[in-house]
Amino acid sequence: MRQDQSPASGWVLGLAMMLVAFNLRPALSTVGPVLGLIRETTGLTAAGAATLTTLPVVCLGLACALAAPVIRRMGPDLGVLAGMALVALGLALRGIGDLPMLFVGTAIAATGIGFANVLLPALVKRDFSATAGPMTGLYTMTLCLGAAAGAGAAVPVERALDGWSVALAVWSVPAVLAAAAWFPFARRSGPARPPRPGRLLRDPLAWRVTAFMGLQSSLAYILFGWLPLLLQGRGLDPLHAGLYASLATLNQAPGALVTATLAARARDQRAWIVGIPGMTAAAFLLVALGADELRVPAACALGFGVGGCFGLALTLIVLRAADAASAAGLSAMAQGIGYVFAALGPLAFGLAHEATGGWGLAGVLFVAITLTAIAAGLPAGRAQTVAAAEPVAG
Template identity: 85%
Template sequence: MTGRQVNAGGWILGLAMMLVAFNLRPALSTVGPLLGLIRETTGLSAAGAATLTTLPVLCLGLACALAAPVIRTMGPDRGVMAGMALIAAGLALRGIDTRPTLFLGTAVAATGIGFANVLLPALVKRDFAASSGPMTGLYTMTLCLGAAAGAGAAVPVEQALEGWPMALAVWAVPALIAAMAWFPYARRGAPARPPQPGELLRSALAWRVTAFMGLQSSLAYILFGWLPLLLQGRGLDPLHAGLYASLVTLCQAPGALVTATLAARARDQRAWIVGIPGITALAFLVVAFGAEAVRIPAAGILGFGVGGCFGLALTLIVLRAADAGTAAGLSAMAQGIGYVFAALGPLAFGLAHEATGGWGLAGILFAGFCVVAIIAGLPAGAARTVSATR
């Protein structure tokens, strides 16, 4: 897309991108508030619940790993369209009240999310190069709003529709709307210079961006899958636990927007890599183990921190890539490998809870992920770039 085309229709493209972004998390965030009910009605064990919360993260990683061939064969624009179609199909599958379709639909939807997750940073680099920081912040914020909507509406929608299968499947409707909005852009062709994965696999900088992406993703998916149950363990009923989870998720939106915008303007991002995961760890410990009087502000800070970590990770992908083709390749590597390892986060968190019958060890594990994210990601904050196109 040329600069003239961006000036004439960029706001329409941006709106379509926001609609896509809105649908990249409800498939994940709607499960946590309903997990207790799902376990009760299906007989799902704690290990099965841990698998259900881990499966989408694993599928995200595998889908991201397939993004490079997708870019070469159909281009990023058609790739986003394919992703939205998979999301809608997977969500619809979850409306069938069986355990196999619950797992299958989750895997299909997560695969579609993985395609779109990888391709959006490349489109920002290509179509909004002059305003990549604010645009990254905006679509990350919208993504977080979609997650918050899913978490907050899950229990009320389940009560209105009298069953968790339809409460999960109803999110196929906004996914279809986003697919229709993106359809005019699905006719654009592939990029002239596809990424060369081998170049990135030999880059220490690319691996550092990947490490930070994977570790911060573990934090988000632990909260998606387990925060409502943790809060129920502290005495909250499912509705109020879901509302707290929604507050955390809602506050991710300003965290993502502010962090991505300000970090992109900074000379380098090292201070942000230390500060944002640091406040995330402290806020989580207060929510999990602190006094009830400070739970609401701590939940808001926790959401701001987790959203900021995600916005920062995507900003690093855009800033450390020398061009749009490299941004696609770096996004595929960082999210593909990162999400596969991030899948271990909610699994380990759930197994720690099951092994101890409490949340102490699991809470220490969460804080540990934050510390390791700082250590692993700090070198990625230095102002330099990598190129993977020829």
């Protein structure tokens, strides 16, 4: 907590941060459960569906790459507000109900999510430096709860409102509420300016954090886009497939909280970088190929692992940064470059499924990405930091 911040105002800021975090995944997790219905009613091809699940990840990466100029012009607090406004607008546009607006709205919402994704770690480093691990876990947990709510409610809301477009657009309401809650904090001030991109691009540690962020994100977006259809391919109806996906997503919350909190207290994070992704890969294979009676525990373990990977990636950003400005720059690099490459995961996963008609090759791809994430992330687990940001005039 900053020295000029009272405990009461710190709690209010923390709650507002949680509201923002809750709205950073429903735009992504609500599409998968109704993707089959979208294809049925619009004629969207399998390649189009793969593009739809890939588009938000690309937009996330591009938005993250623009975060440093946003910090310089607006400050991180106003940048978060701008991000939430874009999320609300994009979700509302998806309610129009045609394919062009579905893609446009998804792109706009993902751009807003990208801004907030980058800026929140810098705000944690600035405002909650003494409790960075628990705060990272809390907002990551809340983010995962938002994802679970979107995945679980998508089909019931679609049936209640009689239309996939309305079921997707209704999530603009909590986004507007989050923007309103954040508005009092949208002041034009913030941490020191982020380091120049060239400095981080020459830092091997920054690249290792970036690689782990991108690869673990690829796993998460594969599940957001394809887990419901995978379960439907194993014989579940859309409602029950969505509920299993929601169960997995719901368990991301304790995975993020526990992993981020405990990993931040460890001397270094290498054991966590091996254990959590390894558990994720094993659980995915059980969900995709295992016996039906193992589906519930496997879905819970899968969600815990994916949430833990994300919480661990954000914890690495906070711990490997020397100060708040470095955290902003490292977050922009890790998420900007990482998400662009993460977009290849759901695309390749969908194409592997389309090529074989089954989930075996796609499952091999999932495990390969996991092993690559472990190999890339291990050096980032050592207790070291990128250089502190240098002041920039102007």
